[in-house]
Each structure stands twice: as C-alpha cells, then as structure tokens.
Amino acid sequence: MAEEIDIDIAVVGTGPAGLATALAFAHGGSRVALIGPAPLPHSKQPLDTRTAALLESSVDMLKALGVWEAILPHAAPLKAIRIIDASGSLFRAPDVEFRASELGLDAFGYNIANSVLVEFLYAKAAGSVAALYPANVERVELTPSHARLRCAQGTEICVRLVAGADGRNSICRKAAGIAASEQAYGQAAIATSFAHRAPHRGVSIELHRQGGSVTTVPLTDAHASSVIWIADTEEIEVVMRLDLGGFAATLQDRLEGLLGQVDEVGARARFPIARLATETLAGRRTALVGEAAHILPPIGAQGLNLGLRDAATLADCVGEARKRGGDPGSDEMLSAYDRARKVDVLTRTYGIDLLSRSLLSGFLPLRAARGIVSHGLNALPPLRRLVMRIGMMPPTELPSLMRPGAQ
C-alpha cells in the first residue's frame, strides 16, 4: 500500500548515525520519515556492548540537538590518553600521555554506552520526526525525480532524498549502485566493561602489543571502564570462550596491573575489524551516512565521530538547497555533500588503516620509527598539541551544528 505523505526525506537506519541525521534534519525544519527497527531499551540490550568516546564537536552537536543534558549523567569525561608500547620490542617506545588540559580543555570528549546513546536519541527522534516506521526497508527504487521505499510491513513511502544510515550491509548503498571495498585484517575486537580496584582518574589507557591492543576507556564510576581488546581472530575466539573469572584474570594480566585487580566483568560481544570505503558518499537520490559509507578499525575513537560529522554536514547541505528553494535530493545538493565529506572521510579511513597496520607490524625499522615519534611527542609539547588537535578536529570546516554554542 503506497502512503501519500508530505515528507520529502527518509532516513533509513536507527543506529546512532541515522538517529542523529533524522534529528539534524528535524532541527533544520525538514519533515522527515525515520525508518528502522526500534532499538531495545539499554537494560535489555545484551548485544551492543560497545561504548563510544564522543569528541568535543560531537558533544556540541548533541547539545544543539537538545539531547546532551539527558545523556550527560551517563557519560564519563575523557581527561587524558596514555599510550603504552607493550610489544616487548627491541625498540620499545616510551609511554606518551596526552592531557586535555594541554589544549585548555576539561576533557577530550565523553565516553558513553552505545545502547544508552541510541535509547536517548531514539526517544528524542520519536518526538521530533514527522513519521516513524519501526521496520526494515526491503526495497529501494531510485528514479531521477524520487525514491520509493518499501518497508517490511508493506508500507511504501515516496521521497526526494534517502539518507542511507543502514550500516555495513546498507541496502541503500546497493540500490544506488555505490561500490564499496572492504578490507579485512584477520582481527576481531571484544567490547565489554569491567570494575577495577584502582581509580581510572579519567585516563584512557592504550596498551599496544604486536598484533593487537587493549584499550580501556573511563566510565562514570571511578572504578569502572569499558575495554576494547583487539587481536587476531583465533586469539579472540579463545578469549571469548574463557569463563568470567578466566577473562577477568587474563584482562588484569594484559593490563599489567595498571588498574589494579579486575573484579567484575560485564557481557562480552565480538566485532569484526575491517575497513570499508565507498567510492562516493552520494548516488541517485541517496546520501550515505555513518557505517553505510565508511568503517574503520576501532582505534583512536573515530568511527561514530565521523558518522556524526556526515549527519551534520548533510543537514547543512540540505539546508542550503532549501534556502535556494531547491530540491533536497538534487544532484547539485548530493555533489555538494560528497565534496564536503570527501577529505575528512578519506584522511580518517586511510590514516587509521595505516596506524592499524603499523601496530600490527613486527618490522623492526617501523617499530624503531614509532619509538622515535614517541620520544619526539614527549620532548616537544607543541608537537603533542598538534597531534591532539588533528585527532580531535576534522581537516575541514566544522558543520554548523558542531560549532561551539550552536543552537
């Protein structure tokens, strides 16, 4: 049954990137349909054990969208990042600690459980979008003038722009014929949370070993952190099979006692590590957002921050098209969006890919070079500040929703 509604944009996908996109459009005055399964409440969500460290500009966006106040009590400030070479290499790099205070900031960003973030964003979106369809899209038909989407219960929606935020296997990307290349690393990550005896003091610890890393990120409780354990797929399988006590003991050992005794471990889930890149972020009547457009290894907290920048930039491009009285899904708008996102997406995707490969490598000259860089970072505060700024800020102008004080 075809539904006649006066909506000209559909956002497909109810992950954090899709929800932020729908909210950003609604904030700009667009009438939007949001399509995708309703997320489970946080307390009943055993599968998504990930947390996301959201950088300052992402937090500014959530403030502008009116959701930050509700989220803040569940978010832990990230005051410092300590990087430790635990590779046992001949050229062991010295520890490096980046402190937010060196940039005059209280925190680099805030760490929050994905499931909590999604729950708050969905609640806000449900009250802000013009239509909510809690179902999967089964078919997407694109013509030069419009897009027709068929949902699982048979509802059909006709719009002028589809924002495809439907993740790794995006049906929107496929319908638009946008080619994607996926690179596997033979690695996987375990994401979980744990309680520890020593306080984290707002410090995230990255321990790099040859072939993997263990990264802890503070949670709101001073004695609890989330952890991302990256290793080759076989090792991850073994670690996943450990019982809770065995996992806690192995984690404590891997952390070299840095957070004291590991007491309690939460649910564990496993995520494949891959890089996915698309040739463009826009196709006929379609703009891709978040992991539908790019997937990075979870190093340096970049993935969702990049997805939120897609969302905010797309809202700006549609806003510009509307100001000119134009079509929100025109080729002109879509090219502007692709151009605006290209440099940021390419530099992050390939930068993290390079970093990931260099951490995997046992090649001695590369390890020696990393050691020299670490010495330089410790000796030269301006270099350290530059690296911190590059990690936090995109190489292009921030979209309007991400500028400090944006309304």
Ligand SMILES: Cc1cc2nc3c(=O)[nH]c(=O)nc-3n(C[C@H](O)[C@H](O)[C@H](O)COP(=O)(O)OP(=O)(O)OC[C@H]3O[C@@H](n4cnc5c(N)ncnc54)[C@H](O)[C@@H]3O)c2cc1C
């Ligand atoms: C271990 C780990 C740690 C991470 N840590 C960080 C971090 O600290 N900081 C950071 O910025 N990033 C981090 N990331 C990356 C971040 O988790 C992802 O970038 C983010 O969750 C992706 O969100 P998304 O909305 O693009 O995709 P998804 O969360 O995959 O959402 C896609 C949505 O689309 C829906 N969908 C799929 N198909 C359809 C369809 N046909 N119709 C309708 N809906 C559909 C799905 O149900 C889902 O809700 C981490 C990733 C991992 C693996």
